Amino acid sequence: MDIIIRNSGGVPIYDQITQQMKGFILRGELKEGEALPSMRLLARDLRISVITTKRAYEELEREGFITTVPGKGCFVAPRNLELVHEETLRRAEEHLSQAVDIARTGGVTLAELTETLNLLYGEESS
Incomplete structure (x- = not known):
C-alpha cells in the first residue's frame, strides 16, 4: 500500500x-x-x-x-455492497460534475457529452 x-x-x-x-x-x-x-x-x-x-x-x-x-x-471492515456502490457513485458524480462544467464552458452540447460518455463507457450511442 x-x-x-x-x-x-x-x-x-x-x-x-x-x-x-x-x-x-x-x-x-x-x-x-x-x-x-x-x-x-x-x-x-x-x-x-x-x-x-x-x-x-x-x-x-x-x-x-x-x-x-x-x-x-x-x-x-466487512464490505457493505451498498456502501461501496454509494461511494463509487459519489466519486463518479464529482468527476462528471467537473466534466459538465468544462463542456459547458467549451460549448459542448449535452448530446455530444452523452455520446462521449457512451463511447467511454463502452456502449454504442443510441
Missing part, C-alpha cells in the same frame, strides 16, 4: 490518506479483515503527525471502511 502525500493543491493530508485508503478498499487492494498499519507506523512512514493519521483512521471508521479492535489495531 503506497500512499502518496502532496503538499500542493490545498487538500488536507488526512483527507489524502482517507481518499487513497478508500480507493485501495474499493478496488480490493485491501481485503476484508486485512490489518492496516498502526497509526504510529503510518505516520512515521509518511513523515507526518500521528494526529493526522488518527484523524484519517477515525474518518474511515466513521464512514464504515475500517473497524478498530482495541489492543489489536485497525482492520478493513
Whole structure:
C-alpha cells in the first residue's frame, strides 16, 4: 500500500490518506479483515503527525471502511455492497460534475457529452 502525500493543491493530508485508503478498499487492494498499519507506523512512514493519521483512521471508521479492535489495531471492515456502490457513485458524480462544467464552458452540447460518455463507457450511442 503506497500512499502518496502532496503538499500542493490545498487538500488536507488526512483527507489524502482517507481518499487513497478508500480507493485501495474499493478496488480490493485491501481485503476484508486485512490489518492496516498502526497509526504510529503510518505516520512515521509518511513523515507526518500521528494526529493526522488518527484523524484519517477515525474518518474511515466513521464512514464504515475500517473497524478498530482495541489492543489489536485497525482492520478493513466487512464490505457493505451498498456502501461501496454509494461511494463509487459519489466519486463518479464529482468527476462528471467537473466534466459538465468544462463542456459547458467549451460549448459542448449535452448530446455530444452523452455520446462521449457512451463511447467511454463502452456502449454504442443510441
